[in-house]
Amino acid sequence: MKLKIIDRYIAQELFMPFISGVLAFTTILSGSTILFQLVGDAIKYSIPLSSLLLLIILKLPYVIALSIPMATLFSTISVFGRLGNDLEILALRAHGVSISRLLIPVVIIGICISLVNLWFNEEVVPKSSTTARNLFLSFRDSDTPSIQTNINVTEYKDKLPYRIINVQEKEGVNLKNITVAEYETGSLIRLIRSKTGKWITEGGWEFYNGIMHIFPQNNPKHISIIEFEKELINIELRPADLINRNKNIEEMNRKEVIDKINFIKKTGQDPIKLIMDYHMKVSIAFSSLIYCILGACMGLKPHRSSSSVGIGLSLLIIFGYIILMSIGMGFGLSRILPPILAAWFPNIIIGLFSITLIRKLATQ
Known part of the structure; x- marks a missing residue:
């Protein structure tokens, strides 16, 4: 069945802000995390410029994977905020289009982005991160005891x-x-x-x-x-x-994490941290779906629409998500909650909050 005009329209409107968001957040995260550290390491271990550039490129997939949920949130807030301020949402609702119906393409897009991000984290990020680490260690360990x-x-x-x-x-x-x-x-x-x-x-x-x-x-x-x-x-x-x-967690796919969990169990150690990391790989990937729904709801609320407002609101929500993720991690590591439930704790809380917003918007 072909998508209806409204579904295609929303998908097209979300595309460019999403790409812009990925580029913007990747730039911000790269500058604040990997760039300064790699430049410092390059000076310390005499890494040539060509190898430094290669290290930066190999580190980018990990940063992009983190940027995708943020870009999803930013794009939905920006697009639905603009649609609301341009009275397009009001016109659609006047023609009998409900809030729930408007969110159908958003949910579909969120699921697709989540699945792509999950694949990206499974196939691309571990390989590039492992290659980057091996390249870095070849310089770091060249003059150190064996x-x-x-x-x-x-x-x-x-x-x-x-x-x-x-x-x-x-x-x-x-x-x-x-x-x-x-x-x-x-x-x-x-x-x-x-x-x-x-x-x-x-x-x-x-x-x-x-x-x-x-x-x-x-x-x-x-x-x-x-x-x-x-x-x-x-x-x-x-x-x-x-x-x-x-390997660090970003250097392993889920199968490798399971193998390491089983190995740690055989040695008599507690693998709870790795079990949490295993479930969080999926949970963080599917945060794009939660962000899609929440971003659309936040965008529909009255506010002045601009890119700066969209980025500011996105960063505020992401900060809240990180706090919830830390709480969930604490619950999981202390075994207050089962690991899978603790890993999905921020998604569950934000999902319930989004459902409340949808019901409130539907009655307005």
Whole structure:
């Protein structure tokens, strides 16, 4: 079914303010977050100009992902504010078009933007952020000692993890406090813990003073336990491959976050922060939908329409959203609320507020 004229009109009116908002908020966030830090790092670690520009470009997708919900809010406030001041909304309502009907294209656009932003955060942001971090570390660590701590490496086969390695400390070819978990079709088949290990020139790793657990798939109850003083472990990774691969949350997609949560659970630690981050990836992406509805409602309220008013009102609402997000994070980390509910706390509160506004506007 083709969109009606009013739906196409609202979509067309929202397009340019949305693009302008993305550019404006990306510029503001880039200048206030990544730019000054990267310039300082470039001076400190003697990063050449070409590499600095590449780092800025690689950091932009993360900033754009943050800017999209803000731009959605700005565009809906600006467009509906202008439509209200130009009496176009009044004319439409006089012809029997309800507030709820006006919001249908807004909701559809909000869902589309949210889904695109979710995909962008899953596919583009992790890859660009990881590449940026590796490039930066290549300059930062070039003149520093080769000691690295808390290294996590996950190897995949057929899109399933088949080996997870944790090394508490690495210096050159020497390792300390090593844990290796090996899987087959998703089931744990071997767990190795060793106090020390090193790379041998013939190829392979020798582990010392460790213990090995073997879990047969055909007989899960029969677990073999082998203690050893020296054991040659067949791991194809070379010392250069065992770099510190601890990723920040923006460097991981949701599948990688789940893998890390499961790994942390196996080590006996509490992964509640990562669980919150996992749910917030979706919650923040779908804040665009909430912002669309709220922005339209705020735009319909009488106020002087201008870009400065739109940006100011957007920043005020975003500040409120950040406060609610912090409260929700606190509720989740302290387990007052389930993680998924805590992550969606700001969306729920603002969504309920938007519904109240819609009902109030509908009666005017």
